[in-house]
Amino acid sequence: MTSRDVARAAGVSQATVSLVLGDKWRGRVSERTAGAVRAAAQRLEYRPNLAARSLRLGTARTVLLVVPALTNEYFARVYAGAERVAAEHGFGLVLYPSPEGVGPARDPFPSARAALDGVIASSMAAGALRAISGAAGPGAGGLPLVMLDSEPGGPGTAATVNPDLAHGMRLAVGHLAGLGHRRFAHVAAAVDSWTFRVRREVFDAEVGALAGGSAVRETSGLDVARGRDAAVRALTGPGPRPTALVCDDDLLAAGACKAVRRLGLRVPQDVSVTGFDDLSLATAVDPELTTVRLPAGEAGAAGMRALLAALAGEPAPSAELPVSLVVRGSTGPAPGVRPNG
Amino acid sequence: MTSRDVARAAGVSQATVSLVLGDKWRGRVSERTAGAVRAAAQRLEYRPNLAARSLRLGTARTVLLVVPALTNEYFARVYAGAERVAAEHGFGLVLYPSPEGVGPARDPFPSARAALDGVIASSMAAGALRAISGAAGPGAGGLPLVMLDSEPGGPGTAATVNPDLAHGMRLAVGHLAGLGHRRFAHVAAAVDSWTFRVRREVFDAEVGALAGGSAVRETSGLDVARGRDAAVRALTGPGPRPTALVCDDDLLAAGACKAVRRLGLRVPQDVSVTGFDDLSLATAVDPELTTVRLPAGEAGAAGMRALLAALAGEPAPSAELPVSLVVRGSTGPAPGVRPNG
DNA sequence: CCGCGTTAGTAATACGTATAACTTCGAGCG
DNA sequence: CGCTCGAAGTTATACGTATTACTAACGCGG
Structure with missing residues (x-):
């Protein structure tokens, strides 16, 4: 079906068909003719050939x-x-x-x-x-x-x-700091992308600005298994054990939760975990993830x-x-800190 | 950049350019000329206009x-x-x-x-x-x-x-039956699709053929939260509690695991859970899902x-x-049955 | 009755490509 | 020399659309 077929069926020229169907016929084609063209196009199930259209239109x-x-x-x-x-x-x-x-x-x-x-x-x-x-x-x-x-x-x-990733990271660290956490670990994506660089820099700045705050970082590929391994390293490294794991996305956070349990600890009583993205995965795991929702x-x-x-x-x-923090079950008061204390 | 520009640059006609770049020049264009055309096309970064091509070619x-x-x-x-x-x-x-x-x-x-x-x-x-x-x-x-x-x-x-969904369902039920399970529940997707109808029919046939087998079914939308709710219904309904939840996909299975824990039970000690698909979600949750891997x-x-x-x-x-069953941590011996017993 | 404006439409063309049909030029051969 | 044949190109055209420029018919004032 070409526009010429429609024209033939409606008893008009191809140009008229194009004008009518292109909605450019005001004052150039009579109401009656326009109706006939539209009827014919409908009846023949005409669909314009897009290759031809874009060729013409550039x-x-x-x-x-x-x-x-x-x-x-x-x-x-x-x-x-x-x-x-x-x-x-x-x-x-x-x-x-x-x-x-x-x-x-x-x-x-x-x-x-x-x-x-x-x-x-x-x-x-x-x-x-x-x-x-x-x-x-x-x-x-x-x-x-x-x-x-x-x-x-x-x-x-x-x-x-x-x-606004910087603000997202501030929300995550601020939330954990408000719960009494001071020993942080950053489970970071080992991807050379500006978005992850921002997370790193803001994380460092925020934890550094916190009285008594300390931080370690482990990097990892962007999947659950490697997130788990990185979190194990973060939790078993030298120095006092972190009580809060800030993860660069929800997959890493899911892996981090598995790491915590694998070490015989509990989320969130012993270790709190946060993610980024708010994927459906965040509510598929148990406990559900506290995470920075990205739009x-x-x-x-x-x-x-x-x-x-x-x-x-x-x-x-x-x-x-704008981003927001969604608080769910994977974060809680730091060990030894009273809720609302 | 059109093929005519390339032709001008190479000192030939547009048709020759089309022949050379379309690899139809054997015996029609000399080696020398073909090389010149290709060089010009390369230099000018010529890319054929696909709208024009598909218009011509149909x-x-x-x-x-x-x-x-x-x-x-x-x-x-x-x-x-x-x-x-x-x-x-x-x-x-x-x-x-x-x-x-x-x-x-x-x-x-x-x-x-x-x-x-x-x-x-x-x-x-x-x-x-x-x-x-x-x-x-x-x-x-x-x-x-x-x-x-x-x-x-x-x-x-x-x-x-x-x-081969029928075979997949047979693998799942067979695996659970081999672990001693007899009381099944089917957490089914409430989607009117042939693929889910097959799962239902084969599940019923397999459990029905099992000596002492019994089954209930709960249907649910295709996401984690609704899978959880359906599993809660299946586990708290009248009659003896099922010990095996066969779920129509991994999202429902993840929800089912949450339901089990919400009721104070454990996966897989009290209830075994299987899924379909083998998504990355299957290894993101804890325990990891036994599931029918679909290619x-x-x-x-x-x-x-x-x-x-x-x-x-x-x-x-x-x-x-062909499909296969991937056995992970979400399935285990039925309660009261010895492993290898 | 001529010129002009308006209405309703049509003819012609361009977009960039692929290819069939044609041209041109030598070489080979009887 | 005249003829054919192959090589190496070129010319011309079609694909289906959107749009510009044109035309034809008609009404109307002067």
């Missing part, structure tokens, strides 16, 4: 979202938020989950796979992004680029959207809004999104 | 994958498997995660968003699929369709790919292979994929 109304891995629920939520905003503006959203650990053999040019108007990328998928942009320098192969989870002001970047969906939405603004030639607003 | 070399929700790790793995096979064949894969619970207000025609050659859909996203195909009858709007997690032989379906990635890959076969005009092979 725009595909499509955006690429580059994420490190779909198996992480956080990015699934980012996608959902971005998709919602895209759909509201008549844009499509295509996903490029960068392959993890399977080597560089895979198609390095998803941008060649679809006609794209712009790119939103998480800094945690930096490798994939580099493959997309090639050696073309900053930006995503000349396309407007919005970065998520990345240091503001990167070269070739139209805007940057981040959750993943809103991050995707804000990123998409910024990109659409950039595409429209307007200034793209960077954003720092 | 094929987009792109497939749509319709899944119920990305936040479920299972489908993230299905995607990864399908994408791998697609890339091997030079196809792109676009994802349509059907919106959950946000109503039908969203764009109902993702198929109009990209030029598509075929569709792979999970039966759990039946609503979204219906929106795509419209009232156009069987198939996905006339496109070849491969169904996942669906009863074999649907109308308009080129092929069906399923994990999610392989399901995506097999589905894509079947669709590509259908597109090539060959018969598309339906498949039933």
Whole structure:
């Protein structure tokens, strides 16, 4: 079914069909004719050929979202938020989950796979992004680029959207300090990303500012098993045992809880644990995790809004999104401290 | 950069550029000229405009994958498997995660968003699929369709790919029966999908065939909290308390474990719990879940292979994929039964 | 009855690619 | 020499749409 078929069926020219269906017919086509065209299109189940449309228009109304891995629920939520905003503006959203650990053999040019108007990328998928942009320098192969989870002001970047991680870390440490904890451990993700650097720096600053505060750090890959191992190291290292484990995300926190129990201790009576993200995992484990909720969906939405603004030639607003602390069962008063004491 | 720009730079015609880059120049273009064209294309970073290509070719070399929700790790793995096979064949894969619970207000025609050659859909996203195909009858709007997690032989379906769920359920019940369990409960997903119907039927048949076996069933939405509530109901209902909870997936199993503890019982000493899927969640909880591992990635890959076969005009092979039982800490001997007794 | 504006539409064209059909140039051969 | 044949390209065209420029018909004031 082409627009010409519809035209034939309605007894008009192809141009008229395009005008009517494109909603540009006011004062150019009579009400009667417009109705006939719409009826014919409906009856024939006409769907415009998007390849032809974007060829003519020079725009595909499509955006690429580059994420490190779909198996992480956080990015699934980012996608959902971005998709919602895209759909509201008549844009499509295509996903490029960068392959993890399977080597560089895979198609390095998803941008060649679809006609794209712009790119939103998480800094945690930096490798994939580099493959997309090639050696073309900053930006995503000349396309407007919005970065998520990345240091503001990167070269070739139209805007940057981040959750307020510094504030999140302050909330977590403050909550634990208020419960009487002084000996902290940071179970940190061993990922070279700005977002984790921020966590480290703010953690150090906050614990350092605490009278009598002390801290150790163990780093770990981003999964439950390695989080558990890192937490075991943190709890069995030299010096007095930490009573609070601040973890860089919920997977690590789940692993940390397992470590505590493996050492014959209890959560939260002996050791308190906090995470980041507030994934569904946080309420799947026992006890449920106290965690810093990051607005993943809103991050995707804000990123998409910024990109659409950039595409429209307007200034793209960077954003720092508010976060909150969700207190659940994995944190409690430090050993030897009375509740409400 | 168009192919005409490359042609100008190389001092040849646009047609020659197309022939060389399309690898159809043997015997039609000299080695020297082909080299010059390739060099120019490289230098100018030429990327063919896919809209134009698919307009001319009438094929987009792109497939749509319709899944119920990305936040479920299972489908993230299905995607990864399908994408791998697609890339091997030079196809792109676009994802349509059907919106959950946000109503039908969203764009109902993702198929109009990209030029598509075929569709792979999970039966759990039946609503979204219906929106795509419209009232156009069987198939996905006339496109070849491969169904996942669906009863074999649907109308308009080129092929069906399923994990061998019946065998999986037999493995789970058989494992528990071998540990001495006789009083079972089925924590079932309240989702109207063939895959869950199979679980129900096989569970009933297996427990029914067991001397002294008895069973109850509680149904629940597909998340941890509702799985917990259903398990509480199953454990506190009339009649003797079940000692084995067979859950329809890992999320429900995680909830069931929480229910057991909430009632002051222990996993696995008092109650054993099994799941389905083998998500990363299975090893995030304590104790780790005994679960039926479903080959999610392989399901995506097999589905894509079947669709590509259908597109090539060959018969598309339906498949039933092997599953296995992963025994971990959430199952143990029935109370009162000696291990190895 | 001429010119002008308005209404309702149509013809023509461009977007960038892939490919069928054609041209040009030598070489080989009878 | 005249003819054919292969090599090496080129020219022309189609794909389906959106939009610009044009046309035809009609009403109306002067």
